[in-house]
Amino acid sequence: MYRLQIAPRLRSLAVVVALSGSLGIALGVTGAVSAATKAGHFPVTVRLANGVVTIPARPTRIISLSPTATEDLFAVGAGHQVIAVDNDSTYPRSAPVSALSGYTPNIEAIAHYNPDLVVVSGNEGGVIAALAKLHIPVAEEPATTTISGAYGEIASLGALTGNSAAAQRLISTMRARIAAVVAAVPVATRHLSYYVELDQTYYSATSATFLGQIFSLFGLHNIADAASGAATGYPQLSSEYIVAKNPRLIFLADTLCCGQSVTTVRSRAGWSTMSAVAKGNVIGLNDDIASRWGPRIVVLAQQIERALLHLSQQG
Amino acid sequence: MWVRSARERGVPSSCQPWQLLVGVLFLVGVMTLAALIGPADLPLGGVISTLLEKLPLLHVHSTLSVTDQQVVWQIRMPRIVLGALVGAMLAVAGATYQGVFQNPLADPYLLGVAAGAGLGATLAIELFPRTTSWPVSPVPLAAFAGGLVAAIVTFLLGRSGGRYRATATLVLAGVAVAAFFTAVQTFAQQRNTQNLQQTYAWILGGLTTASWQQVEIVAPYVVISAGVLVAYRRVLDVMSVGDEEADSLGIRAHRVRLVTVIFATLGTAAAVSMSGLIGFVGIIIPHTLRLVVGSSYRRILPLSVLFGAAFLVLADLLARTIAAPAEIPLGVITAFFGAPFFLMVLRRAGGSR
């Protein structure tokens, strides 16, 4: 067997672990910008997951091998400094998608771009050490499990690219919008149960995951939490458990990967009698948004808000 | 040993009625147990009344809520029945491959069937990732086709090695074909990392999404294939003296091998197309039976059907209950509990000689 558990939102990590045996564990808080550094003044020194990184001058040839980092870079206004992004960086559309892979990075292909900063989400294939040998600065912005960690990565990418002020403005806006969305939800809809689906074989995410934390902002109760001891935060649930728990809301984070929709959920054996299915409280999410920890978590929060408002109107 | 009791001394090793009865009772017992237990924690009486309600002529009404009835009848039962079908097929196919190739390690993986099915599933996931509106998912169909193609390629390559070394050549051809198909599959996966999750879920195997529809698709293949293979049980014993001696006894060994391999592969491909790749069943069940009831395929084949089915239902019961409400991949369970059990039987059989 390849591995015991799949962590679907960390599918890149898990798969690379399975394929190459190299394990990149994301630990610690990233983006502690050194106090001595002012925005826009180089050289800049930032403490990241891969240690202290010093950038001598404002980078203009950035490569991002992380879809989340790509979104962060463009959101803080560093988009024009980016020359290439990996083949899974699907957003924003203006990002210069290349054939580079974030899972099986090819050092030679990366070096060929002559980059002055490479952003990765993990040390797949020993990419960090390999780039260090070529004296190419690397910023590791790993998958985070907290919302503040996501803000930290935006801040650090702002500092590394000379866009600190824009990054701080972005973070403030995001905080404000999320707070507004949460406040708009009626108290009555809090503590309702929900199930968030990562693929059609019922892999889910518990409240301990980054995705689960967004739902926790609204006080919702995650039915996957009962299985939290069994898995890494991404347990595979039994169909009969989900049906028996009868969650009030079903969120599908597998609309793009696996083609799931309200229709497919209704056609599943035994699911049509569930209250969420019968009352139309099955919400399709964009898998990419639900699996990244970038600026579009605001969009995700807004989708949850709309679902809760819709449900509260049903009485 | 209880197997060679006094009353069957000197009788040829045909399958004894009491052995079949033990197998049937065990299977029914395991399936009943599996129907009663699950993460939804339903009352026993309710589950029983729900099942009895489905039987004709009985006027029993379920005491469960509509949702709980759905859990029992739409989720639990198809899962149990699909598990039984897949387990029976993998075990009887494993026994057949071991018989016709005279290779104790032969199982559905040997001929590249599993690798071919894996490639088929991967390509289907890559090419048609959003085809859930189709009446039948393309993934099992492609897995089925891939498994068959791999078996055919293996057979064509293996046959060219000359008549008398055909068995060894075939096994080597199977290894090569499996390696090639696995390489292509890995390449296809790497090209489109977006769909890795789906592919891996399928490769890990499991019955989490079993439905009556899947049962209806798989059942004819399994019933026909297993039926044909069991009908060949006496002939497989003849095959154990080698091709030339079997020929001299009036059996066309190559034709028998071709026909049985086709049916074993057909059934296996159908089974793994729904369940994903579940290892070990095709090795453990026939070998365990061999140690308990002797080496005759007259016993091993029919009993493989019964005990293979029971084993996989039991393994799946564990997969969905040990860490409930989380699931454990079925392939992990079959290997984890199957291997030590096998070793235990091996030791006991060795000690009693």
Place this chain on the structure above:
Amino acid sequence: MSVRVRDLTVSLSGRVVTEAVTTGIDRGGWLGIIGPNGAGKSTILRAIVGTIPYAGVVEIEGRGDIHHDRRESARMIAYVPQRPELPPMMRVCDYVMLGRTPHLSLFATEGPRDLQVVEEVLCRLELAHLRDRTLSEISGGEAQRAVLGRALVQEASVLVLDEPTTGLDLGHQEQVLELTDELRHERGLTVICAMHDLTVAGQFCDRLTLIDRGRVVVEGAVAEVLTPDRIRKHFGAAVEVVDDGVGGIIVVPRRRPRQR
């Protein structure tokens, strides 16, 4: 049943192994096929049994088409290979029962008549007490009797044996051959047997066919075939041929006088 072989040519992997072999034996006779190692003795037997493709004619009782139907052929000719495959876990009675295969249709199981035939053969060959042993649990001589038993329950009238005494000690060699000869007389069997021991061949056979490099050198009665000259020429051995006085021939190796 009489067996006639005419112009038998066998090519294996593109190499001609036997060429234009013609020989035969009447009903109830014992034909010995002799010749040095690699002469093609086993190949001729396999062609007669019909397990390898050949050019030429193999006739059983005047019929040349018996190999078209494998089951029918197996009801006429029983075969004991030189190194039979003995599945170690198989019980003796199950192994002997395999010989009933040509009398059963593909998916049938044995009936009372089949069990009776097996029972009689097990008793005749003194295997009855071993019937529940597995093949790995019995001696070489017992195993050879089991193989013979399997051939006998085929109830074929032609018995083809490929060096049936290979690997047996002197006593068991004699036992197996005497048993074969007794059965031949009891059941009117025609025996075709490849043999490497010329004395044994000279004592048991009615007729001999000497093969060398895939061709028949000479075919005829024992005394005509076994001459010191031929044995020196085709086996490269110096021997003396002695009449045993009761119709058989003894071939004694004799060292060449030393050249001083």
